[in-house]
Amino acid sequence: MSIIEVKNISKRFNDKLVLDNISYEVKEGEIFGFIGPNGAGKSTLINIMTSLLTPDSGTIEICGYDILREPIKAKECMGYVPQELALMEELNAYDNLEFFGALYGLKGKLLKERIAEALKVTGLEETKKQKVKKFSGGMKRRLNIAVSILHHPKVLILDEPTVGVDPQSRNHIFSFIKNICRDWGTTVIYTSHYMEEIEELCKRVFIIDLGKEVSYGDREEIKASVFSNNKVIIETQEISGETIMKLKDLEGIDKVSDKDNVLTLTIDSKFKLASVLSLLEKETVNIKKISYEEAKLEDVFLSLTGKTLRD
Template sequence: MSIIKVKNVTKRFNDKLVLDNINYEVREGEIFGFIGPNGAGKSTLINIMTGLLTPDSGTIEVCGYDILKDPIKAKKCIGYVPQELALMEELNALTNLEFFGALYGLKGKLLKERIEEVLKITGLEEKKKQKVKKYSGGMKRRLNLAVSILHHPKVLILDEPTVGVDPQSRNHIFSFIKNICKEWGTTVIYTSHYMEEIEELCKNVFIIDLGKEIAYGCKNEIKSAVFSNNKVMIEAEDVSGEIIMELSKVDGVIKVSDKDGIITLVINLDFKLANVLALLEKQNINIKKISYEEVKLEDVFLSLTGKTLRD
């Protein structure tokens, strides 16, 4: 079931076309990766999804509500963590949560319970009475996450949530995202400049550049469409040219090379490692190490856009 539907969304700023007929859907309960270089149109699309901007044409539905026709109902379904921290740093975490909770319409016992819940989830219970300005960058990010889920949103939009955080907070944020998807069924839209984060968290992705769709769908299928071949590296002793020739004939092996005692096999989906191991065992080859190199999403991105994410 699709919880977000983006249909034919177009947006111009004066004569500049910023979004060009964008279409995609996000399934309920998934972590959906949204990536593109700076200036690609990501922020504009997020602002339209959250009702901060109006598209020139097209529609966006969130939880079955049109963001233009039923903005209040649609926005109630959304939690949003922007790139820039949205906190009152002169106040403590508890007061921040009380303020934002009141904006969500929470009050009394329920508000208190929700605050205790999000503080526990984000690991800020012991620091709740400390002024936010004394927090580390990672703690501020975690408090921003706490604010965004007070109302138990069905959709959580995270715009660069790990910028400037330490590794410990980054891992905490990852655990938080996975847990709310699993336990609450929350749908997460995740934008990041860090490809390894998208690799770890997301199954489906949308790649945008210059306001246009570059690729959309299952991450692994996009990889296969752009780079069909992965690699297996085998470190071994006493490998002869004859054995290299035999390896090149194994089903699923496209190309074989041998350098400094490391055999590199370029493979396709028909490859079975057991066939290679059987061949090497038959030849009494001593294997020291086997490693696998999968095509990376960053390689796909660079191939499709010709740009780094920081351009």
Template sequence: MAIIEVKNVTKRFNDKLVLDNVSYEVEQGEIFGFIGPNGAGKSTLINIMTSLLTPDSGTIKICGYDILKEPIKAKECIGYVPQDLALMEEMNAYDNLEFFGALYGLKGKVLKERISEALKVTGLEDSRKQKVKKFSGGMKRRLNLAVAILHHPKVLILDEPTVGVDPQSRNHIFSFVKNICKEWGTTVIYTSHYMEEIEELCKRVFIIDLGKEISYGDREDIKASVFPNNKVIIEAQDITGETIMALKDDEGIIKIGDKENSISLTINSKFKLANTLSLLEKNEVNIKKISYEEPKLEDVFLSLTGKTLRD
């Protein structure tokens, strides 16, 4: 079931077309990757989804509520973690949560329970009385997450949630995102310039550039559509020209690249590793290591847009 429906959204700033007829759906409980280089239109679309901007045309429904017709209902479903930290540095962590929880309409026992819960799931229980200005960058990011989940949103939008964080906080954020989807059924929209994060967290992705959809769907299907063939890297000794010529007869091998003490095989679905190993054994090749190399989302993105994520 789609919890977010974006249909034909267009937005201009003066004569500049920032979003060009963008459409996608996000399923309930999934972690959905939203990626594009700088200036692609990501922030504009997020601002429209959170009712900070109005589209020129098109519709967006969140939890079944049209953001133009029922903006309050739609926003009640959303937790938003902006790229720029939104915290009060002179207050401690608990007081920050108490303040933002009151803005959500929480009070009394419920507010206290939600604060305790948010501190626990973000690993900040022991720092509840520490002033935010003394927090590390990673701790501030985790407190921003805690603020965003106080009201138990059905949709959590994370805009670059790991920028400037230490490895420990980064791993904690990853665990938090996975757990909140699994245990709470929360739907997460995750934007990042770190492609390995999208690879780890998101099964489906939407790639945008210059305000247009570049690719959308299952991550592995997108990779396969751009790079249908994978590679096998064999590190070995005693590789001869005769061995290379023999490998070329294998219909599962499309291309062979050879370097000193290694060969790289570009393969298709007909490739059988056992046949290759048998051939290498007959040619008395001493194999040291075999590795399988799948295309990376970073390579796919570069191929589709001609840019790196931070261009």
């Protein structure tokens, strides 16, 4: 079941088209990755989803509510963690949560319970009475996340949540995301320009560049549909150029590179390791180590756009 439906969203700023007919769906309870380089249009789309911006065309439904026609009801279903921190630094963590919880309409015993819960799941229980201005960047980010979940949203939008955070906070954030999806059934929209984060968290992804869809769907299916770019790494004691040329002629090998007697074979679905081993044995090549490296989303992005994600 889809909890978010984005259909044909376009947006211009003056003469610049920043979103070009974007469409996708997000399933209930999943962690959905929305990825692209800085300036790709990710934050603009998030701002439209949260009704901070109005699209030039297209529609968005969240929890069954049209974000343009019923923005209040749609936003009641959402929690939002923006890139820029939204906290009162002169107050402590508990008082921040108490203030924002009241804005959600929480009060009394329920508010106290939700504050305690949010502090626990974000790992901030021991620092709840410390002023936010003394927090590290990672702790502030976790507190911002705690604020966003006080009302138990069905959909949680995280816009670049690990920018500027320390490794410990990053791990806290990852554990938190996985836990609320599993335990609360929360749907998470996770935007990032770090492909390795999406690889760890998200099964389905939408890749955007220059305001346009690059690819959309199951992460592994995207990688398979674009190209088979898996690699086999073979460390040898010594290998001749003639043997390398013979390897290039084997079925299932698209490319062979050699550096300091370490072979990198770029392979496709027809690759057979037995054929490689048989050839190397015939050529009396001593093998020291064999390893396998799967294609990454970064490879897909490079293949489709001709540039790396951080270009």
